[in-house]
Amino acid sequence: MRPSPIYLRHLVVALAAAGVLPSVALAQADAQPSQSSGAPQAAATLPAVTVHGDATPDQLPPSYAGGQVARGGRLGxxxxxxxMDVPFSMTTYTSQAIQNQQARSIAGVLADDPFIRTSYGFGNFSETYMVRGFQL
Known part of the structure; x- marks a missing residue:
């Protein structure tokens, strides 16, 4: 009998937590200074950090002719x-494309993408997305 996807998802999360949490606890234990002597220690002063940037959050990649699809997009x-600079295929739709399609949901926007299939879950009305055969 094949295990359910929910069971596998919980198993992966549990294994990841079992591997990460002990190392975090160990790092915190090493980072705490020992207070073996009763004398108070002086506070450490860190050097100043200067951050320079020229991008603004509303700068979007340029769109192709027609304004339906952009050349890139935000990746978290x-x-x-x-x-062309990311290691996977991506398509970025512009707001003009969404308005022209008169999409009422995300599934309406993604209807033209041949790699994405939308359907409803089993026993409920939530949309599920299949990207190249993998369920999101």
Whole structure:
């Protein structure tokens, strides 16, 4: 009998936590200074840090002619990236494309993408997304 995807997901999370939590606890134990002597210690002064940046959050990658699809997009903590600089395939739809499609949901926007299939879950009304055969 094959284990359910939910069981496998919980198993992966539990194994990841079992591997990470002991190392975090060990790192915290090493970081605490020992108070073996009764004398108070002087506070450490850290050097100043200067941060320079020129990107603003509303800077979006340029779109192709027609304004339907952009050349790149936001990738979480990596920020705005060109689609040629990422190690996987990505398609970024612009707000103009969403308005032109008159999409009422995310599934409506992704209906034109051949790699993404939307369906409803078993026994509920939530949408599930299949990307190249893998359920999200």
């Amino acid at each position: 903590v990596l920020g705005n990236q060109d689609f």
